[in-house]
Amino acid sequence: MNTLFPIFVKAENLHVLIVGGGYVGLEKLTALLANSPEARVTLVAPDIRDEIREMARQFPKLQLIQESYHEIYLSSKDLVIVGTNDKAVNRQVQSDCKRQRILVNVADTPELCDFYLSSVVKKGDLKIAISTNGKSPTFAKRFREVLEDILPDSLQETLDNLTAIRNQLKGDFVQKMEKLNEITKVLR
Ligand SMILES: C[C@@]1(CC(=O)O)C2=NC(=C\c3[nH]c(c(CCC(=O)O)c3CC(=O)O)Cc3[nH]c(c(CC(=O)O)c3CCC(=O)O)/C=C3\N/C(=C\2)[C@@H](CCC(=O)O)[C@]3(C)CC(=O)O)/[C@H]1CCC(=O)O
Ligand SMILES: NC(=O)c1ccc[n+]([C@@H]2O[C@H](COP(=O)([O-])OP(=O)(O)OC[C@H]3O[C@@H](n4cnc5c(N)ncnc54)[C@H](O)[C@@H]3O)[C@@H](O)[C@H]2O)c1
Structure with a gap:
């Protein structure tokens, strides 16, 4: 049985810690900032990939700490993603x-995760x-590509029209x- 409960998080209201600055750290950081560019993120690792350093120049709310993990870095964090080697x-x-x-989230270790990306x-x-x-991240990626292809760009117009109608409608909730x-x- 699939007991995962999906929610959409306003990551810009949170302070996220990423532990690890290698490929996995980069992948999870990219996923987070692609959706929530205003999220406050601290990344801690002794070795930090150049691509991550470049991102820190583009995203002012991304802070890099070139140190090994210590519990002190959990202070005032709401969400943690860890993917060290x-x-x-x-x-x-x-x-x-x-x-x-x-x-x-312990990237790539489902049994230790409270949530999945x-x-x-x-x-x-x-x-x-x-x-x-957690059965096949590759299937999730492929299915994303299928949906990206079939959903028309005109969808946004439909949503905008429905918002306009929604705001104009009179009467009670029902x-x-x-x-x-x-x-x-x-x-x-
Ligand atoms: C969706 C996506 C989101 C993201 O990360 O942003 C995501 N993984 C992605 C890609 C991907 N990850 C891996 C491959 C290589 C091929 C393969 O193994 O399939 C590919 C494919 C690729 O990169 O092409 C390796 C891998 N991943 C996990 C394990 C461990 C295990 O299964 O035991 C291993 C084996 C490690 C090893 O071999 O040692 C585990 C997890 N990966 C999850 C998410 C969570 C479950 C999501 C779900 O419920 O479906 C979960 C449970 C935890 C988590 O990481 O949050 C992102 C696609 C983004 C996109 O492009 O749309
Ligand atoms: N890269 C992938 O796509 C992939 C896929 C499946 C599994 N994995 C596994 O995930 C793990 C991480 O992979 P990677 O490719 O990101 O490795 P990597 O070698 O590129 O990066 C490891 C990172 O962990 C950091 N680190 C090590 N000790 C630390 C500590 N004490 N505190 C904070 N950070 C610390 C390093 O400084 C480095 O930034 C590996 O065990 C790998 O086998 C990776």
């Missing part, structure tokens, strides 16, 4: 986070997050809901 460090970060009740389809304001319950359901029947 040292499994003992990854496990230490995970257990520190659990003790402090901070949600943690998803494949993300974006068409204007429409955002679809895909997870395979009447508005009925009207919006009627108008959108053509989408089925």
Whole structure:
């Protein structure tokens, strides 16, 4: 059974810690900032890839700390993503986070994750997050590509029109809901 509960997080309201500055750190950082460029992110690692240093020049809310992980870096963090090449460090970060009740993702170690990153389809304001319950991230990536291809760019116009209608509708909540359901029947 797939018991994952999907939510859409306003990452710009959070302070995220990424532990590890290699390929995995870069991948997760890129995924985060592609969706939430205003998110406050601190990345800590003794070795930090050049691409990450370049991102720090583009994203003023990304702070890099060239040090090994220490629990002190969890201070005032809301969410943690860890992906170092040292499994003992990854496990230490995970257990520190659990003790402090901070949600943690240990990249590529599903059993230690409180949440997974998803494949993300974006068409204007429409955002679809895909997870395979950890079964095949590659399938999630491929399915994202399929959806990106079939969703028309005109979707944004549809959403804008529906917003305008939604804002103009008079009546109580139930009447508005009925009207919006009627108008959108053509989408089925
Ligand atoms: C979706 C995406 C989001 C993102 O990371 O941004 C994501 N992985 C992506 C790609 C990807 N990751 C891996 C490959 C290589 C091929 C393969 O293994 O399939 C590829 C494909 C590629 O890169 O082409 C390696 C891998 N990943 C995990 C394991 C461990 C394991 O399964 O046990 C291993 C094996 C490590 C090893 O062999 O040692 C685990 C996880 N990866 C997840 C997310 C979570 C589950 C998501 C879900 O529920 O589906 C979860 C559980 C935890 C997490 O990391 O959050 C992103 C696609 C973004 C996009 O392009 O749309
Ligand atoms: N790169 C991939 O696509 C991939 C895929 C599957 C699994 N993995 C696994 O994930 C792990 C990380 O992979 P990678 O490619 O990012 O490795 P990498 O060697 O590129 O980077 C490792 C990072 O961890 C940091 N690190 C090491 N000790 C640390 C500590 N004490 N505190 C903070 N940071 C520390 C290093 O400074 C470096 O930035 C590896 O174990 C690898 O086998 C990677």
